[in-house]
Amino acid sequence: EIRTPMNGVLVMAEMLAASELPPRARKNADVIVRSGQTLLAIINDILDFSKIEAGKLDLDNLPFAVRDSIGDAMRLLSVRAHNKGLELAYRIPPEVPIALRGDAGRLRQVLLNLVGNAIKFTVEGEVVVVVELVEQGDDAVELQFTVRDTGIGIEPDKQQTIFEAFEQADGSTTRQYGGTGLGLAVSARLVELMGGEIGVESAPGQGSTFHFTARFGTADPSEAAVVPLDAEELRGLKVLIVDDNSTNRLILEEMVHGWEMRPQSVESGPAALAAMWTALEAHDPYRLVLCDGNMPTMDGYSLARRINDTRDFERPVVIMLTSGGMVDQGALRDELCLAACLIKPVKQSDLFDAVATAMAGDDPTRSEATVHEETEHSTTVGRRILLAEDSVVNQKLAVGLLERRGHVVRVANNGKETLELFEREPFDVILMDVQMPEMDGLEATAAIRAKEAISGRHMPIIAMTAHAMQGDRERCLAAGMDDYLAKPIRAEGLFAAIEAAVGCHEDEEAENDEARSACGNEAAACPADDSTTAGEMHDPVIDWIEALDRVGDDEELLRDVVDAFLQESPALLDNVRQAIDLDDTKTLQRAAHTLKTSFGHFGAIAAAELARELESLGSEGRTDGAAPLYGRLQERAGVVLDALKRYFDQGIKT
Template structure:
């Protein structure tokens, strides 16, 4: 009995455990079902939220399946065509929707018919090709339509209203056009103002220059020079404003052409030599002995930058010198990095003020500066021009110790330039250099070193004479003209008296005002202008030994000299009476056979009548302008197989790009008004050698 009871108890316990296990399993299943139900409800709720968001979105959204059938869309998309027969419904194909959209009349077809627009647009509306496009409606709205593929093969289309964006772009475009119109109007105004101002300025400056060359007493000379200097200062301001306006408007262009760098730098020096002489400053040029001279670049803009730097150096230097140094480095046979530096012994610039010197309308606040004129634009314009040429401008200065302004630009050398190693006469080897300025002696010593000549340097006449007496070897003497204690003339007299028979060269920066005793002129073999081209010095060294004996007048070596132009037929086309008078007076000393015309038709007629050898052509003339007159003259030359006559444009506009325009019109070069006598002479000198020998009178 006990055994039975025990078995029953065991069975009851097992049943109890099984019941508990079943209850636990049922609980777990219930909880799992609750979790699944909760997740399903959450997913449904999320889907409903996403769908609600999609339906309430202001931008149209639609989902197409892999067959391009509409399976879902929000209200903004479905209501796009209204509620009529063209309404959009789920299940439609993309092309059906496009066709219905075309029939609503809501789309701006840009002049096309609905069918033409549909035929043109439909091929691009396939989901794989559509991508992104814009659409304009007849009520002036713009939409961007974008279609993207999903990883399930469906495609989602978005249509966004971009009307505000388009309006902003349109406003910006209209603002840009207005700015362009204003810029063009400003440029035209500046060009016209340039012409209107330069025309009378030509009379003011030209006549003042001519008046200053006449016999005047001290007071009259002061008045004439004041008029000329004031006119040139005003002209500088005009040029600065024109250039700055062009640069700011983005209309400054570069016109590369072959040019001689050494000659260009020397031209700048010679142009400003008189200003340096007036202040008793030495103006020096140190051109790298191993640097070629022929390069390709915008010589006009490089000259403009260099003239500005040299002019500033002279302006702010009261005593000492201004040195222009030109060096270059190259990585190959044609590409050079040219460094041009202008060093002076002037007032210098404090370090705290150096950052502002290249800013517009800025000058360093210095008591010396306030005495001097200027717009404060020169360095700003120069810096922008250098940067436009791909270069950089720099400054190194210390207050009261001078400044060095420099710039670096890349230039290509002329491939056809041939370098000829200079040689010296066999009769000379030891040369005595006498100059109080160390920089002058250094430059001259380098130039002579290229000829393998040996130089002895002396800073004054007494030391040079003492060395000669002590037997220092000397085959030749090169001396400066003006030195503090004794002059080069006094040196020549003394060593000639000591029995020296070799050549003596004297260097002077102002040959035209050179005052020397005629009785002592025979002491010199040659007188050279300083600075000069290296080749001029080398040629002079070789030329002196062609003379059989010393004595008489020394050889005068200038940079160049006008050939005989007496009776040379020259035609001047100029309608302004004052400008005609200025040109006549400037060329009076040359005794040209000058014919003057006042309009375009008369210019062409006179050309055919007198057949001039050089034409100076005003651009703005009545009848027709200088461009048209030039074209007609060139046509006449072609018809008669005549060589082209040099034609020099005369213009009061002087805007950037003018030279290129004049060359394209058939002219050879141009001069900007107001005319300078020196530049007129240079044009005559430049183009008269191109004439045939029988034409050069």
């Protein structure tokens, strides 16, 4: 009753600000938007605080991937930090379990508050989050989370009162920085509910260190949809880390050490060139360079140019780590032959995907554009593909990408239609969604394999799923699928998976059914280009660089996908609401799953995460706690859909 009208005011204000206005009116509209966002945040804090004080706030106890959860939270704040010229980093050492059980949403809420405050009160320097294992039992762990900044600091006599409601370190803080003092009070109560304690060490002018502990249950990685990283191919790889920030160097070293790579770190471009010469003279050259884009004296892009211009040694694969989006990033990436550009702070899984994909090709002299051009004219043209997918948005995206490559695509809306088309028409490969009505992808695959047991043939089948269910990957492969694509789908990942699956199939037939070579179930892995536009003043609603990347930089296809989602989303949201009202967990899971994937296509992380939480409830056969989640999803979806409509109607990316 409070949030809904406020959200309506905010959405209309954003629409007004995006319309054609005189400069003075636009400035006024922007003030309304910023004030509305601040007021909505205060309303949320007040409602949470009231619920906690009344003892009405219950925590979820669901499996989650702690590294992905924290990485997504940091990504939401990265634009804000980068706009202030701050380094934002986080470190999770290997001993911290990869899968936990608890309330990931409330953990993120605490971290977003603490890190958001750190960014707000820091003018220059860095904000660093560190997660440490305090204690581990058979089925539970205690973790400590530390948020350290180089900001203005806090007077000693104010350090205990800041966790009380409506308290701030200084009366002038509200005037200069805004806020009510409720955020820390809410965070402190949430930490107590998670079985932990919160505290702070600080000194004026010397920054602050906030820390809290929390207890979680342990979970099997498959419960949290964590796919183990297979680092066998990277073992022993020599890598050079180039970053002027010592914290970033430490974090990257720890990540690649975990994959048994051989890292060395340097703090500048000139030092990197010297290290490369030394390694060459020792006949042990670097094969990979992880390079910060923003460094003094010689930045990462200048270093990449020097590497490309030097013909005295074999050029290594270069992956650029940047602090913000660049308007011409794609062109610059091609010009400098960069394997990938990732936005800091980099998630471990994203870095692994980027490194694994780059090293699989291991030809740094060819740009991504060159590879793309060669692929356009390769044997990928002319495949007959059966797409089994019930989501209109996913259909539009996949068909658009595939037809652009010259493939012929037939669409089936469920497993039964898939079987009918499989029996009637010849295909080279089937792209099979796992979750479909009437007959799901696993059942359809099992039926196809049963028929093939009689005919002696083998149809390549690629699973398409969003890591939603426990053991999802294992069930797909056990059902007889040949490969596994994670949604939201990326263009190059899709094409690579098709060629891997069909290529293996053709090799098999040519070799009279000899043992299949390992074409690799990770062919679909693609670097997650965590990009956001540099000019945004608040957390982005939609990651347009991400959205364009998923459609292969095809603006026309992106418009088609946006149009399809604008048409489909109202019914999906209504299906979620009705499913909650009727306690229909199957419909809840399926509708939320489709929404999650669709939001993911556009890099709308917050909305996708809310849909994922609803999907998890449905998969567990529960609807308790779903109503408030749906309310939050409805609010966020309204903002996302409004931004998509502005893009579709006016071409404006906000």
